[in-house]
Amino acid sequence: MAKDKLAGVPTLTRNEPAPKPVATVPVQPKPLSTRPSFGEPTRRDTAAALPFGRQNYTLMLIGIGVILAGFFIMSLDKEEFGFGFLGLTLGPIVVMGGFMLEFFAILARPKA
Template identity: 75%
Template sequence: MAKDKSYGSATLTREEPAKKASAPVSPIAKPAPLRASTTEAARRDTSATLPFGRQNYVLMLIGIAAILAGFFIMSLDKEEFGFGFLGLTLGPLVVMSGFVIEFFAILTRPKA
């Protein structure tokens, strides 16, 4: 059933390339080389460190509170469409200060 194909001087059948492709397997196989691993203490230290410290989280909570307070102040304005001092000046300033606090909370480095 296999057809002979002539390539130059060698004659191959369809089964022969499959036979040639299988290499003999050695009885003693070497295990794959392992990656260089770090010590357990160093591995624990890197996994235990958090990206933010206590000071960062406290500043984040203060920033969120300032943002919420700013929106609450804007809602207290009794002028039509919020065009009074509370809705146009004080509330947005408090909200912006909350976002500035959040910015610094994210960018400050945690104390070791």
């Protein structure tokens, strides 16, 4: 079994000379860049680097404001334990609208 694995591998004995190496083509080094390395760094487009656009951030801030307004509306309810219309109906609807606006602001594609 060991002979089968070594069948294609040439073996050397003391009487045989080593095989001559195959001539290789010399590799030309790449020319160095002529740009100075100490100059001003290249600037990338900042709009492409940011994940959201101005419209997205504006909608996010408006959504946070709507959510806070909904919690404020819930706090205005004068019924015991907040069981009035403001605390159980209007406030939660406004908060849910704010969260839906946040969801839209995150998923909206930024304008170029």
